[in-house]
Amino acid sequence: MRNSRIIEILDEKVAPGETKTINLEIAKFHTATRLKVPIIVSRSKTEGPTVLLSAGIHGDELNGIDIVRQLIHQKINIPKTGTIICIPVINIFGFINKTREFPDGRDLNRMFPGSKAGSLASQFAHYLVKHILPLVDYAIDFHAGGASRFNAPQIRIAPGSPELDELAGVFQAPFVLYSNYIAGSFRNACAKRQVKMLLFEGGKSMDINRSVSDMGVAGTKRFLDHLGMLRPAFTVPVSDQRICYIAKSYWIRSKNSGLFLNHTEIGAYVTKGTVLAVISDPYGKGEQPVKAPYSGYIINTNDASIVYQGDAIFHISTALLQHD
Numbered sequence: 001m002r003n004s005r006i007i008e009i010l011d012e013k014v015a016p017g018e019t020k021t022i023n024l025e026i027a028k029f030h031t032a033t034r035l036k037v038p039i040i041v042s043r044s045k046t047e048g049p050t051v052l053l054s055a056g057i058h059g060d061e062l063n064g065i066d067i068v069r070q071l072i073h074q075k076i077n078i079p080k081t082g083t084i085i086c087i088p089v090i091n092i093f094g095f096i097n098k099t100r101e102f103p104d105g106r107d108l109n110r111m112f113p114g115s116k117a118g119s120l121a122s123q124f125a126h127y128l129v130k131h132i133l134p135l136v137d138y139a140i141d142f143h144a145g146g147a148s149r150f151n152a153p154q155i156r157i158a159p160g161s162p163e164l165d166e167l168a169g170v171f172q173a174p175f176v177l178y179s180n181y182i183a184g185s186f187r188n189a190c191a192k193r194q195v196k197m198l199l200f201e202g203g204k205s206m207d208i209n210r211s212v213s214d215m216g217v218a219g220t221k222r223f224l225d226h227l228g229m230l231r232p233a234f235t236v237p238v239s240d241q242r243i244c245y246i247a248k249s250y251w252i253r254s255k256n257s258g259l260f261l262n263h264t265e266i267g268a269y270v271t272k273g274t275v276l277a278v279i280s281d282p283y284g285k286g287e288q289p290v291k292a293p294y295s296g297y298i299i300n301t302n303d304a305s306i307v308y309q310g311d312a313i314f315h316i317s318t319a320l321l322q323h324d
Contacts, residue, residue, distance in 0.1 A: 003047040010131055017045040019078060026123055040072055040086040048082025049227055052132065052139040057109050057186060059094015063203035064142025067216035076221060079229040098206060100146055112189035129189055139190055139197040140223065142216060145204040148304040149312065152267045153202035153215045163196055170226040171198060171219035172239045174267060175299055177246045204303060244297055248319035251312045254279060256288050260307040264298055271295045276314055279307065294318045
C-alpha cells in the first residue's frame with residue numbers, strides 16, 4: 001500500500017521516501033552555544049508502523065548510543081515500510097559531561113511526562129511526549145548499567161502483555177526481565193500512550209562492549225523484520241539463544257567495605273551458597289566471602305574494584321517462568 005501522508009515533527013515536514021534530520025532545540029549551554037538534539041526520521045513510500053529507536057536518556061550509557069549509531073550507519077534505519085525515528089542521544093548535556101543526569105541534577109527517566117514550564121529535564125520530557133510519542137507505535141529504548149554495574153543483555157517488559165511477550169521473544173536477548181512500570185519513566189509514558197516499548201539493558205556506563213552492541217543490533221533487525229520493516233538488503237540474524245524469562249530478582253548488597261574480588265561471570269547460573277566474590281581489606285588481614293543467597297542467574301555484576309558497605313554488587317534471578 002502506497003503512503004502519501006506527510007508527517008510533521010517540530011514544524012518540520014517529512015514526506016514518504018524521505019530521510020531528514022530534525023534538531024530539537026530547547027536550551028543553550030552556559031557558553032551561549034546552541035544545543036541541538038538530532039532526531040533522524042526515515043520514511044518508506046509504503047505505509048506501515050512507526051518505530052522509535054532511542055538511547056542516551058542517561059548521558060553516560062554509551063552502549064545504547066553505539067547501538068543506535070550502528071543502526072543509522074548501516075542504514076538499517078531506512079525502512080521497507082513505515083517510519084523509523086532514531087534519537088541516538090536524548091540527554092546531550094549528560095553525554096557531553098559524561099554524566100547520567102541533566103545539569104539540574106535530575107534523572108530524565110523519572111521526569112515524564114514532563115512540563116513545558118518545569119525544570120530543564122522536565123521540559124525535555126515534555127517535548128518528547130508532545131512531539132514524538134503521538135507518532136509512535138513501537139519503541140526500543142537502549143540502556144546500560146550505571147555506577148560500574150554491568151548488565152547482561154536483557155529486555156525489560158511489564159508483565160501481562162502478550163504482545164510485549166511476543167516482541168521480546170522476537171528480539172531474542174538472553175534474558176527477559178519482568179518489571180512493573182515506574183512512575184515518571186519513559187517506558188511508563190509510552191505505555192500510557194499505547195506505545196509498545198521494549199527496554200534493552202546491556203553493558204555498563206562509560207563503556208562500549210562489542211558483544212552487547214552486536215546483540216542490540218541483531219535483536220533490532222529481528223524486531224524490524226517481524227514488523228515487516230527490514231529491507232531485503234539485510235539478513236535476519238538466526239539465533240539459537242535460549243531465552244531465560246525472569247519473574248523475580250534480588251539485589252545482593254555488600255556487607256563490608258573493601259577491595260572487591262569478583263569470581264563470577266555475567267550471565268552465569270549459580271547455586272545457593274556459591275562463593276561469588278571476596279571482599280578484602282587492603283592490609284591482608286581478612287577476606288569476607290560473598291555467597292549466593294539463592295540459586296539463579298547473575299544478570300548484573302559490579303565491576304568496581306572497591307566497594308562500600310551497602311553497595312549493590314550482584315543482581316540474581318530468584319523466580320523463572322516457563323515459555324513455549
